[in-house]
Amino acid sequence: MERGIQMNQNEKNTETLFTKAFTQNPYPVYTKLREEDPVPYVLLPDGQYAWMITRYEDAVAALKEQRFIKDFTKFYEEDMENADLFSKNMLFADPPDHKRLRGLVSKAFTPQLIAGMRDRIQEITDELLEEIAGKKNVNLIDEFAFPLPIIVICEMLGIPTDDRDKFRIWSNSIIEDPNGGYDEKVQQHMNDFVQYLQKRFAYVRENPGNGLISQLIIAEEKGDQLTEQELYGVVTLLIIAGHETTVNLIGNAVMALLEHPRQLALLKNQPELIHTAIEEALRFNDPVEFSTSRWAAESFEFKGKSISKGDLVIVVLNSANHDPNQFKDPDVFDITRGKSRHLAFGKGIHACLGAPLARLEGEIAINSLIQRYPNIKLNIDKNDLEWRSGMIVRGVKELPVTL
16 A cells, blocks of 8 residues: 555656756755655656655665665676676675675775875876866866876776776766666676776786785685676776766865855865865765665565565665754855764765775865866856766766866
């Protein structure tokens, strides 16, 4: 009975969810859902039905709920040749595999090691800002927000930064795919990505170095730490997740500051506020809008809703980050807000491993940009910006600015 009611309610939800107006500004819809139906059962763009968690406390509970699992192969027979290669990583694994896979790369992402990368990240940032110095108008995504994190993660992995445009094409295709990997173009990009990694792994086996890929190949060759499929899955995740979050963090943060000139002026005059400014940018317009998928391992009641075994569950991080029960005046952008318990990097065992790196890149990028170009302005109407599609990231495709 309840599922039938939810299906009828879904028709109302679908009228406002995933439309162009929603993509541009989803927050009024989230406000309505939190107030009227905080755990709706909705139809997603890829044709699946899912429970959406919209309130902050519910989101935290869902992210920590062990009965919501990440390994979809426990419910579905996957028939896409390369999909399994892209999912054999810690993001889509449950204990004990999750701990093993995360442990293989976690040592490269400790706060101490990331802090030691500050000078190199600053150097890359300065080089990129110098490259656009002679230009009046630039697309900040293409010329700054994208190359900074992809150069950093490529150097960490030990792969050529000259290949970064390939990674962007493949990453965008996979992240923004509305059809769950069944699109022919997406499949081709997956094939291209796998073929690239095959050649790269073969090269590294013959020419080992200090990069993280070399370390992972050693673990794979030992046989008891990493399988070949997991090697592909982990490296793919590091390449995609290693830059996607930061690209959109930089873009969304710049937009928020340009839309709030008093906050921008405050940061220019007090650059030490950059730490809280980045946290507020993450909360205000989270670069990751929806959590990656979870499935109910068993049937149980969650926040008043009867969840059935195998049901898909998605946490709406941006809605949780605008919950007035957690954040005072949540729709106000305030870089002096102070310590924020936002969910931009998730919660629980699957919390983002690269959070310290994304924060550092964001802090250096934003402060360096506004100090170098203090008169930067958006040179397009905000309503004309094209937002990226897909069910994970939130960011614009282009960000035209006048320096």
